[in-house]
Amino acid sequence: MKKILLSAFALSAVMTLAQQYGGMWIPTEVNEKEMKELGMKISAKDIFDPNKASIKDAVVQFDGGCTAEIISPKGLLLTNHHCGYDNIQSHSTVDNDLLTNGFWAKDMNGELPNPGVTVDFITDIKEVTGQILSGTQGLSGKELDAKIKQNTDAYITSQKPESYQKISVKPMYYGNKYYAYVIETYKDIRLVGAPPSAIGKYGSDTDNWVWPRHTGDFSMFRIYADKNNKPAEYSKDNIPYTPKHFLPISIKDKKEDDFTFVFGFPGRTTEYLPAVAVEKIMTEIDPAMISVRDVTLKTLDEKMRVDNATRIKYASKYARISNAWKKWQGEIEGLKKSNAVGKKQQYEQMLIAKNPAIKTTVDNLNRLYQEQAPYALNRAYYSELPRNSETLALASLFGSYVEAVENGTSSQKSLDNLKSRLSEIYKDYESGLDAKVTAKVLALYANKTPQQFLPSGFDNYKDAGQNTVTVENWAKNSVITGGGTVNGATVYSDINKVFADQNTLVKALKNDPLIQLYANLKNTYVKTTQDKVTAYQTEIDALQKTFMAQQMETDKERKFFPDANSTLRVTYGKVKGSNPRDAVTYGYQTHLAGVIEKYIPGDYEFNVPQKLISLYNTKDYGVYKDKSGDVPVNFTATNHTTGGNSGSPALDAYGNLIGLNFDRQWEGTMSDINYDPKLCRNIMVDTKYILFVIDKYADAKWLLNEMKIIK
Template sequence: MHGRFHGVCRARDGVAPQVHEQVGGEGLKLGVGTGLCHGTNVVEPLDPSMPLGYLGRMKTWTWKGALALCLALVASAQTSAKEGMWIPTLLKVVEGDMHAMGLKLTAEDIYSINHSSLKDAVVHFNGGCTAEMVSAEGLLLTNHHCGYGQIQQHSTVDNDLLTDGFWAMTRAEELPNPDLTCTFIDRIEDVTERLLAACEGLEGEDREARWKEEVAAIVKEATEGQGLEGEVVEFDYGNSHFLITSKVFRDVRLVGAPPSAVGKFGGDTDNWVWPRHTGDFSVFRIYADRNNKPAAYASGNVPYTPEHHFPVDVSGVQDGDFTMVFGFPGRTEQYLTSDAVEHVIERLNPMRIAMRDEGLAVINAARASSDALRIAYAAKQSSVANAWKKWKGQNRGLTELHAIDKKRTLEAELNKVSGSQVVQDIAALNAQYFPFLEARSLFIELAYYGPEVLNYAHGFSALIEGKAEGEERESLLARLRGAEDGFRRDYDAGVDERLLGRLVEEYLKWVPTNLAPDGLAAEVSSAGGGMAWADKVFAKSVFDNADDMAKLLESDNPKSWKKLAKDPAYVWIESLRANYFAEVAPEYGRLRGEIAAASAAYTQALREAFPDRVFPVDANSTLRLTYGKVEGSAPYDGMQYNPLSTARGILQKYVPGDPDFDMPARLVELLKAEEYGDYANEEGDLVVCFTGSNHTTGGNSGSPALNDMGHLVGINFDRSWESTMSDILFDGSRCRNIMVDIRYVLWVMDVYAGAGHLVEEMTLVQGR
C-alpha cells in the first residue's frame, strides 16, 4: 500500500488481482479549492465582495436565467443520471430518471416545504461539511475529519482523544464546542424574476443599488419574526438567483469519535485512494431550548427534535444498488475554458503544490519529533496535505482525459454553430487575470497556510494603530485575551520560524515580480536566504513570545502597543497584506467579475447551441442531491476496482507502529476473531467502505449516502484519486465517490467502543 509500484498484485480487499499501477488518494474536504472563475475559495477579507459588481453588464442574458437553468436540468436528465448536483426544488425534472434507476420515493418525499422530508435531516455542519440526523433526540453523524478540529480542541497529551477516541456514556459527558454551528435548510425559492423586474431599465450603480435593496427586502420578508436566517444566492454565474432560508443551531456537543487509527486509518498514504478502509465518522448532538428553537449553549438546553431523521438500514448495499448523496457541495468549475484548464495544469497547481511541499516538510518533521507537536499540528497537517494531494491527482486526471483538447473541441463547435465570440472574450480576460490569480493564490498559501504568527500579529492592528476606542477597544481586548491561550496551545515558535523561511523562498520563485511586495526579494537575499531572514524576524519579534504578549495584554498600555508598530513580524505581515489589497485584490476582483459575467453568457450559449447535451449547474455550497449506483471502476488499463472493501483489508494493511496503518490492540483482536456481531453481510464479511457513481466534491464530506427508500446506508467522505479532476471534468466511467458503510460505523460504536446505547437510539431497519 505504500508508495507506487508496478507488477502483478496479490488479490487484495477491494481490488481484483490484475496487473496494475498503485497510486495514491483523497480526504478532508475543507480548505482551499480552485473556486469560482478559476480562483481560490476563500471568503472575505480575501475576496473583494463582488456578488453584484457585474450586474450592469448582464442585461443581455440574465432575463433568461430561470428558463436556462430549467432547460439545463431537462437536458441533463435526458442524457446522464450520474453527472450533476441537483437543486432540490427542481427534482421533478429528474424524478423519472431516478425512478428508472431504482428510487422508490417521490421528489416531494425528498424536498418539501409542506411536510417533513429528507432535506430536514440534512445538516450544513460548521459551514464546510455536511451531517445527517439519525435519531429523534438530536444525534447526528458526520465525518471524523469534519469533527477533527473539535476533537483536537478537547485533546491534551494526558487526555488524548485524537489517539484514544472518545465516547460519552451519558448526556452529561457530552462536550460543548463554542463556535460550532449546524444549519438546516427551511426552504429554497427562485427569486430571479422578482429581482429582474425590480431592476428593469436600470444600469450600472443605480441597478446595483436597487438590486441590493430588493435582496434585503426579500430576505426580511422571509425571515423577520420567524427565527430564521436568509440569503439570496446566485446560481450559474448569475443567470438565476434563489432565496435560501435556514435555522442555525449553536449548541452542538461532541458525543463520540473513534481513535484516529480508525477515523484516519490510512492517513495521507490512503488519502484520495481506493480501496479504502477508513472509519471516517464522528458523532455529535444538537441541543435546543425547551421550545425546540436554536439557542446559545446553556446547561438547561435539551436535545433537539428534528423534523426528520434517517432510518439506518443495516442490510447494507450491493453492487448495482441505487444511491443518492444529499449535502452541500462547495465549488465545481465545469465551465473553465481551455486556456484556464491549461493554466491549472501548467502553472496554478504546480505553484500551490510546491508551496505545500515546503510547508509539509516542516510540519511532518516537527510532528515526528514529539507527542506534543504531533497533537498541536495534527489538524493543520491534515488541512495542508488534503488539497496538496488533490491538486496532484487533479493534474494527472486532467492530463489523462485530454481535458484541454476536449475543451478546445467544444469551443470550436460552439463557434461554428453559433458564431459566438464569448470564448475569445474570456481568453482575453484570462490573459490579464492569470498573474493576479497567481499572486492571490501565493498570498493565501503564505499568509493563511503558512506561519501562524503572521495572522496572529495582524489581529492586533487596531490596537497598534490606535483605531479601536471605548467599548470597541474593550471588546477587542477581551477577544484577544480569550484567544491567547488557544493560540499558544497549538503553537511552536521554532516550527513557525522554519515555515516562514521556507515558504518565503518558494513564494519568491513563483510570484509575478511586479506583484510581489517591494524590496522583499532583495531583503531576503541580503539576509542570506529565507531561513536566515526568518531568523531575524523572529529574533526581534515579541509576538512569538507568550510571556511578553501576556504582559502586554494584561497591562494594556497604549504606548506599548504603539511600539509594536515596529515589530518585524507585524511590519512584515502588514506590508504583505497592504501589497495584496493595493496591488492584487482590486484587479483580481474586477477581472473575476468580468469573467463571471462572460461565463454566464458562455453557459447560456452552450445550452442554446446544444440543447440535447449535458450542461449541469455548478455547485456553490448550497443544498444539492446527486445520484448514481454502487459501482466499481476500471480507471486504467489492467486495473479493476471492486465497489466494496471489507475488514479483511484492514488487517492486510495493518503495520504495527506505522503512523498511517497502526491499530489499537483491541481492534486487531476483534477483527482477527471476526467478531462482527450483527453487522456482517450475507457472506459473513464486515463491509467497511463502498464506492458509487455519485458526483460529489468538497463540502459533501459527511453527506448521507441513501438507498432507494431514503434510508442511511453510509457516510460520504472522499473521492478516488482518479476522480479528483471531476470538479472541472466529470467522467462517469472512472469518477467514484467513497463512503464508509453504516454497518462498520455501528460496529465500531457498538462492538469496539461499547457505546451500544447510541445505536439503540437510532431507528434501525432491514431493507432487504
C-alpha cells in the same frame, strides 16, 4: 447470450449518458425522472417537501462547512471524524488524548458541549429571480451589484420568518437565477462519540483522496434544544432535539449498480468554465499552490514524527494544509487524463456552430484569461504565504489592527474578534517550528516570483537557511510570536493585558520587523497585482454570466444544474468500482481484512487498536458481516460530490442511510471542474462498519438502541 450482453451494454450506456455531466441538483428541482430510471423508489417530495416531514429535515450543515444527518428520534447526529476533528482535539490533552484514545459518552450526561458549533436546517427554498433582477436591465458593474443588493435586502425585509429563522438569498448559474433559503440554526451541539484516530483517520495522509480506502471516518454529536424544541444557546436545562424526520439505517449488503444518492452541502464547483480557464488551473495555478505546501508539510512532518506534543498540536493544521495539497495534485492528473481542456474546446466549437454569437464571448474570455495570467499566478503564490506560515498570518492580523487604530475604524467588536482569532492560533502555535516554515516559504516566493512583483531588496530572502536565522532572531523579541512583552505581558501569558494600552502596543507593533516584512510584501502585492487581477476578474465574471446564459439557451439537449455554492443539493449515481488506469481495476467495496493488511504496528497512519485486531482474529462480527463473511468498511459510487459533502448521508433507493460520504477517489478529484463518469468516484464509510465499531469496539449499545436499523 447475445441478448444478455446487449442488455448489460444498454444499462451501462444509460448510466453513462445520465451522468455525463454529473449533477448537484437543487432539491426542489431534482431530475426525478432520471433518478427513477436509475433505480430510485421514493418520490422527489419524499426528499424535499417544505410543507411536511421529508428527508431534508434530517440533513444539516455542520458548523458552517460539513454536512451531518440525524439518525435517531433524540437528535443524534452522524458526521465525519474529520468534520468533528477540531472539537475532538479541543477536548484533548496530552494526558487525556481523545484523538488517540477515542471518546464514547456512557450516557447523555457525559456528552461534551462545543461552544460556537452550530447546525443549520433548510426548511424552504424558493426561486426569487424575478424579484432580485427586477430593474436591472441595462445595468452593469457596480450599478448592477448595488441594484441586486437593494432588491435582495428588500426581499429579505419583506419576509416574516420566525425569531429563530433567517433568510439567505443565493445566486445560481453565475447570477442568471436567484434562490431564497429559510434557515434554522441550532447552537447547542454536544460530542457523543468518536473512534480513535487509528480508526477515524486510518491511513491519514497517505490514503487521503486514495482508493482502496479503509477509514472509519465518522463521529457523533447530538443537537439540544429548549423545552419547546426550538434553538437555544447552551444550557444544562436544554433537552435532546426531537426531529421531524430521522434516517433509518440499512445494513443490507450492497451490490454493484445499486442506486444511491447523496444529500448535503457541497462547497464550490466550477463546471462551466471555458477551456482556457481550465488550462490555467491545470498548468499554472494548482502547481504554484502545491509547491508552497510541499515545503510546509515536509517541515512540519519532520517535527511531528519525533515530538508527540507537536503532533497533537499540529494534527488539525497539518491535515488542513495537506488536504488541498493532495487534492490539487489529483485534480491536475484527472484533468489531463480526461482531456478536460480538449473536451471543453470541442464543446465550445459545438456551441458556436449552433449560435455564432458565442464566438465573441469565448474569444474575449480567452483574451482576458491570457492577460490576467501573470497577475493570477502571483496571487496564487502570495495567498499561500499566510495560509502556510502562521507567523505571517499573525503579522497580517496585527498589521490590520494597527491600520484600524490609526485610521479610526477599530471597534470593540473587531477587537474581540481579533483576540478570539489570535487565541485560536496561539493555542497550537510553536514559534520555533513556524520560523522554519516561514523561512522556507519566503525563499520559495523570492525564487519563483518575477522581479516586477517583489519588494525592493527581496533577493535577500532567496536562501532558506539564512531566512531561518533571520526569522528566529526576530521572533525572540517579537510581540506577535510571544517572544517579546508589551504592557508587561506576552500574548501567551495575558493577551488582554497586551491590548490594555493601545498606544504602547501600536508603537511596539510598528517597530516589529516581522510586521514590517509582511507589510512590505502586502504593499507590493497591492501595488502590483491586486487591482489588476480584480479588474480582469470583474470582466471575466460578467462574461462568464453571459457564457452561462448562452450555454443554457443554446444546448437544449443538456440538463443544467447550478455550480455548488454551499447550498443544499442532491447528487445521485450507482455503487460502482472503477478502472482508472490501464490494467488497474478497483472493486467497489473494501473490508476489515484490508485494514489488517495495511497494519504497521506503532505507525502514526496505519496503526490498528488492539481491540479491533482481536475482533478481527475472533471474527466477532455479529450482524455486520456481509456475504463474504467480512465486515465492509468503505465503498465507492458515481455520486458527484465535493468539499462540504463531507459527512453527507449516502442513501439507498428507499431513502435509508447506507453510508457516510467522506472523500473522493484521487483520479477523479477534478470533478469540481470536469466530472467524468469513468474516473469520478465518491468514497463512503459503510453503515455496517459504523455500527460495528459502535457496537463491538466501543460497546456503546445504548446509542444503537436509539436508532432504527434495517437488517
